[in-house]
Every structure is written in C-alpha cells, then in structure tokens.
Amino acid sequence: MRTVPTYSLYGVNSSEPLLDQLHFESIASRSQLYAWEIKPHRHERFLQFLYIHRGSGEALLEGRKERLASGSLITVPPHHVHGFVFAPDVDGIIVTMTDTYLRTLLAGLPGTVPLFEHPRHDRVARRHALAGTLALFREEMESVSPWRGASLSALLTLMLVGIARIAEASAPAKTQAGSRPARHFRQFQQLLETDYREQNDIAYYAGAIGVTPTQLNRICRQLAGHSALQLIHARVLAEAQRDLLFSDLDIKQIAMTLGFSDAGYFSRFFARLTGQTPTAFRESGRARLPAFAIKDALNATDMAGAADA
Template identity: 40%
Template structure:
C-alpha cells in the first residue's frame, strides 16, 4: 500500500502490497473471497493502473464510487476505472465476482473495441435487468479459465473480456459520451501510461517521456508519486518485469531471447534486473 491523494490509499489488489500478484493481465475472484477477510467492508481506496468490474449477482451491497453512493438490491455491474476512489460494503450472503484488468490489457482493449472503448473511461453502474444468464455464463467462463490454465488461455480470456465490455457498452444510453475531463495530473499520468506501453522495450529515460509529454522530469515524477506512490522509473521497471514474467511463463524463449526481446543490451543485465526486483533468477521462475 502507498499513501495517496488526501490520505486515500493506493493498492494493487485491496489489502495487498504494490506487486501485481499474477503473470496474467487480469485477476478474477469472487466478491466473498476477499471481502470476508475484512468484515465484508472494503474501505475507500484507489488503484493507480487497474480497472475493476464488480458483478453483484445477489446483494444487498452498498457501493461508494467517486462520491456517489449506490445501494444494490438487484443484480448489477459496477465499472471502476483507474484512479477512481471507491469502497464497498457487502452482506454476508453476497454472490458475484470482481474482475481486475491491468493497464496493458486495457490499452489493448481500447484499440480492439473501437466505438465501444468509451465504456472504460468513466465509472458507471449497469443494472442487469436482462442478460443475467448470459453474464452468469460469461463470468463463470472467465473464472474457470482463470483458475485452470490451459493452452490458449490468454487469447480466450481476452476474448471473454471483450465480449463482456461490448455487452456493457450496449447498455449505455445512445450518444452518451465521457463525463468531465480528469484533472491535469491524471491526464498526464494517463498519457505517460500510453507512451510507456508503446516504448517500454526501448528503455527510454524518464526525461524523454517527460519531453514527449511537454513537462519537466520533476513534474512527471511528482505526478507519478502523488497518483501511484511510485516514481516514473519504478513504473517503467514494473512494466518490464511484468512482461518478463509473462514471457517466462507463457513462452519457450530462453533467457537470452527474452532479454533481447525486452531491449536489454546483454542477458547478464536482464538477469541482474530481474533478480534485484524479485529476489530470484529468471530460470528459477520456470522451475515447478
């Protein structure tokens, strides 16, 4: 956990540290699996680079998202974009799922979804008046695939999430666009994240990112620290490390090939980088 704006904590997953806990670009769990650990109440917090979809199949539940309080008695899906302050209170009989999407996956989804992409931009609560059986099947399929890795897993999970977001986008009133623009610091963080996703393999210096954004290096680092609790360089390293783990788990590339694919000048430099951030060597991650 890192201190955030106005004392609102910033988590990866609620109650956990700053490390993303999986090599996947999404995380799926039942609502009860985490909330029961905290007395069925998730206190207000933010995620700097994660989007969440909360599917309440059976409530009641109370949602607090960006100052708006919603009490759910009927099935609904709450979308929580990155940086949105949110908290939840659940009944012990709650049923449903929490789907968390990492920024690289969201970036890919925005490109793939086209006209449906705006659904990801603002918090929104979607009543599930119709389509409950479809959504039950969709979330169950995501949860099953997430829990039981099999060949083609990454492709199938992306396809299932795409189907979910297309369904959500069709529930928005026609012509409804994004609400108010985010504040300036959040805009710069979003633009930095988009640039990082394009160029992290090129090992740009933080000063180059700042120049591309038209801000100073000190300003960019300040925005990153305030919004995420990390420096710009730490965010760059986190992205490289996540991709390294994915290549180690999901491909047969050797360490030298992975180092080259990630832009490291020498494999030894990559190995030192990996060990410094994880405490283990790349090869040890592959060992059962």
C-alpha cells in the same frame, strides 16, 4: 499523514504489481477477510469490474452511495475512489486488469476506451446477453480446463463489448460520433487527466492536440457544455474534494499537491467554485457522508476512520 489509499488489489501494497495483467476472484474470497467491508481507496493503473450474481451490498463511488443487488455490475476505472460493503450471502466476481491490457483488448474497437473512463453502476437483466457472458466467465475462472487462459481472454473481450454497448446507449447522442471534434475532445480529456496538477493553461492543451485555443473552447462547449477552462478547473476541484473527504491532508498540503502557490489562492479558488471554504466543505461533506453499512450485517463506522485503510 494519510492520503486516499492507493492499492494494487484490495489492500495489497501498490508497489506490488499483479503477476499478470489480469486477476480474478470471487467477492467473498477477498471481502470476508476484511469483515465484508472494503474501505475507500483507489487504484493507480487498474480497472475493476464487480458483478453480483446473488446477494446484496453497497458501493461508494466518488462519494455517491449505490445499493447493490442481484445483477449489479460496477465498473471502476483507475484513480477513482471507491469502497464496498457486502452482505455475507453475496455471490459474485471481481475482475481486475491493467489499463494497458484494457487498451490491448479494445485495440480493434476505436472509440470504446473513453466509455470506460468513468465509474458506472449498471443493472444487467438475467436474460441479457451480458449476464450470460458473465456467468460463462465465472464458470471458466473456476475451472481447470485446457486453454482456460484463451477462453477467459475471449470472454473478457465479450464482457467489455457488452459494457461498452450499455455505456454507449446511455451517452448523449452528440458524443457518440467518431468525428474529429469528438477525437480532439477525448485527447483533451486524456491530457487533462495526466496533467491537471500542473496548472497548464488552455494554450498548452490546444497546442498538444493541434488546434487553436478558440477551437478547443468551441469543441468543449459543443460536447461538454462548458469551456475548456471550466473543465480544467472542474478536474482540479474534483481531486480537491476527494482529498478533503477521504484524506487527512491539511489545506496547505492539498493546495501544494494540486499546483497552487499558496493555500490562500487555493481556498479562494475552491470557494468561488463551490460557495464554501475547503474547511467548511470537509466538515459538511463528512457529516452528510456517514460510513455506509448494511443494516443488521455491519455496525456503522465513522467515514473518517474508513479513509485510514
């Protein structure tokens, strides 16, 4: 039985934590060991940044294919499925940190952590301040200078601030304010991410946040355009779709892992929200999602096989 692989670091068994809370290396040093292809996987508690100084590649982010080029900056939070194919001429860095270390670095910047909760692909212009910070980070990580650790930590904080500014600028204005509804909504998102497999109702989340179910619905509609129940269902659906596309779990197994009492109930839930049965979605989704590859650099491989990593 194959699920979506969960790695600590590119194929390292997830039971082996990083020696420190931070790890960094060149893209080439790791990916060339795997014929320049990192197959779809996810991390349980690690957040990653990949930055391409020169060269090209492709990224798979939650089933969406992104073309990578010079200046591409990819942010991958925990739990999100991702994979990469790089051209052999790629020159870039990979930074991996624990989510707790991220929160530590951003402790003095309230409201910034939620900006790192979704995968991002940003293009950083050569003259952008963030590009300069990334270049300095690479220089420092390749050096053996005194106080290297302190310098890397400071540069990493600057990197996070730069990424947060880009994310904040692209966020809808109504979600930028640090108002009480916005804080309650972030609490709801964090609880939902932790408990979505438990099939909790709206009253559970509202009580945990300290609001009424009516208030929670109002907040969700104001900030996300959907009711709290719709957001709960959407989170469960997203995980079901990941498992259908990237694992070989059968329908009953997927239903059980998501808290459904039987496969029939899960299938009706899925069909109501997508208009397709789980089996039809798996077949059509995989047909539309061939293995991503760089022309003339790698031979195309079947996406179902890519999930076997």
